[in-house]
Amino acid sequence: MPQSDRPVVAELRAGRRGAPRFVTSSRPDLTWRVSPAPDGWRQASAVLERRTADGRIRAVAHRSDESAAIAWPFAPLGAYETAHVRVAVQGDDGSRSAPSAWLAVEAGPLGPEDWSGAFIASRDDRSGEKTTDPSVAHGATAEEVRADLAADDADRGITRFRRNVTVDGPITRALLSYTAHGIVDMRLDDVPVSDDLLAPGWTAYDDRLLFRTVDVTEALAVGPHTLGARVAPGWFAEHYGFDGDFRRTWHGQRALSAQLRIEYADGRIETIVSDETWQATITDAITFSSIYQGERCDARRTDDGLAVTGSLPDAAPAVAADADPARLRPADLPPVRVTETRPVSAVLTGPDGETILDFGQNLVGRLRITVSGPAGTEVVLRHAEVLENGALGTRPLRYAAATDRLTLAGTGEEEWAPRFTFHGFRYAQIDGVPADRVSAVAEVVHTDLPRTGFLTTGVAALDRLHENVVWGTRGNFVTVPTDCPQRDERLGWTGDIQVFAPTASFLFDVDAFLSSWLGDFAADQARLEGVGPLYSPMIDQDLFAPTPMAAWSDAAAVVPMVLWERFRDRRTLEAQFASMASWVDVVEREAPDGLWNTGMQLADWLDPTAPPERPFEAQTDPYLVATAYYARSAALTAEAARILDEPEAAQRYAALSERAREAFRRTYVSDDGRLSSDSQTAYALAIAFDLLPAHAVQSAGDRLAEIVEEGRHRIGTGFVGTPIVSDALTATGHRATAQRMLQTDELPSWLYPVTQGATTVWERWDSVLPDGSINPGEMTSFNHYALGAVADWMHRDIGGIAPLAPAYRRVLVRPRAGLTDSARASYDSLYGEFRVDWRAARPELGQDSPLEATIVVPANTSAVVDLPGAAPIEVGSGTHVFTP
């Protein structure tokens, strides 16, 4: 942490970190960082200034020590308006900064009222005519399902749109906004206007459709231009399903909506919008595109249809598509991009002589190939996460073909990557051309979240586990938080993100991302009359009727409070409060006396003792789990009400929480403190959710430790217990047991997959069995983040960075040796970067070893440092060195 005599405002931001350049609210929150600053610097107040167009400056005093997510203090921004703001800070030591640089806060369209682009389609696109689609019943044979999916192939092409534009004088600015029913590749003179992929992303399309705005000023010189777009079916037209029953959820043609605003130097403003004067065609080199099935491209059909000089083949005027513009919202989350390119790490030969590329890392994205061969040659790209008997292990993909096909134009070296799909894979097989005529790289594709948290321990297995958790986050944050990125599922399962949100929040700034997704969650929940959906966006499936399910539906209460704890996101709490409350109200109806013992529950899903095909048959009573979650969600809702200054609601939900706690004790806790389910998860819940009377906590912790030790430190938890079992042990004086649990690599354990060469976190403790075969359960993914939720404990207990106040304004630094003799952790908070770097002075003492530590604390925050053998002390910003 650099020091200086005077505080310096290093960064001022409007809106959430990682969000797009054009703000999405007329009153974006402001956040600033002070660095460098004198040691121990704390803000006493600040002055926020706004410069108006006529050069006048309006100043607003900010009489608070807070500098993260500060409510916009000026008049609201209008659409297309730019405000220039800056901040100067004053410390409680009297120090003053100079004003920051002016920040241009730019707005594009802010909502439906600023949108005049129509939704347009091709008259030849027949995909909208079906109101229901061919669908076979549950339990259909593989052939029936495949035939059923193939029957719709003709509907899964691309629509292209174009319109000529003439710029008739110098311009000062041009903003292009666009969205689609489908996935859109927006172009100007046939050049992509952005590096975003998969826009506008997946949302609850009936309620929310996001648009993006980009600045195209540079691309619009005086003269003729062509606005163009390719729209693929994407999630809008995907066939979703389980158990052989696949259906489309949304119906209608692939459609585009766009508006281009050109501001001329002479003051004129021209707005060009999508309408029936555009040309549209369904003829394209991409003949088929699907998220699950993959993409097909016939390069012989490539044309210059979107170039200024070209024209679209088979084109006709666009037709109006059925669409409700009221759903339009500006995208507030970062775009999906290629974030990394990886070379092949090994070329393998499969059992039938096939060439298999190994990228050395299970990842999410696509191949980019360079290939040559005669015109008409079909190159086939298949993907898999694992090998089975030396061949691609595609069974776990279920009905996702995950196959891309390129038909060569025969023009020499051809480079190609599928544009509108993604796959989860480590291995790829390329057929159709001799191996020496093709080369490939893997492009890693996901929502481009700002990376914030790091941990290295120097213990290879632990570092690999942690890397696997990071890769699991990358691969499953693809416009929505998904369960898995590879098979015919990839849904926004709510239980999975509910348990993983704290871990993800340390590793990446997921605030904008999860806050956007919560909008979809709430929209789906409203349609289910308050029941929290099991996945959001919801798909058309009757397998899971709107059933309230603990731990899944509870995402309603948990996720907004995680965003409060980690990012001080009050806006999301405000926006989600109705969702939180209405979910708890639903449970109150299920459990009038506090005991929630109704209905089907997924509960401690994937408990290692559950049979592979019955993952919900856990050793922990599902209603014990449900009642525990009721108490927790009601308590979180009460806390949200307190933060939002709603005392009556706070009281009501606190009382419901208390009622559930009492029911929990009455029903599941015996006089001697034993729980009716004598399982790791039951004790972990009781301790971590604070459900026990004070006198019973220690004996519960002791019993938990005993169970873990009796089980040779192997895992006995599923989705519910896994994120909290280490905390429950640590909180009750059993850190050594928690450490040994993380150290064991005997099945089931966190490190078993690492011993099997895993490069991501698996769905099951044993997705690969000890004999190397793939778990026979049909639900076996190799990239699920839920069981990686232990990393949040690692960040706090090994790394020593735990939030004590919202957005880590106050941090607990309590690292302990035992698992490792040293560690380095850092977290880039909204205030600046925390760093903890420690080394055990006497490693043989394990967790009791004194530590040498260097701790860096950013300005305007503090850290409670609690090292072995010394009383905790609180330090302010600066670099602090501790020696035992």
Ligand code: BGC
């Ligand atoms: C998903 C899980 C999910 C579960 C609940 C699975 O198919 O992959 O992660 O939470 O279903 O039923």
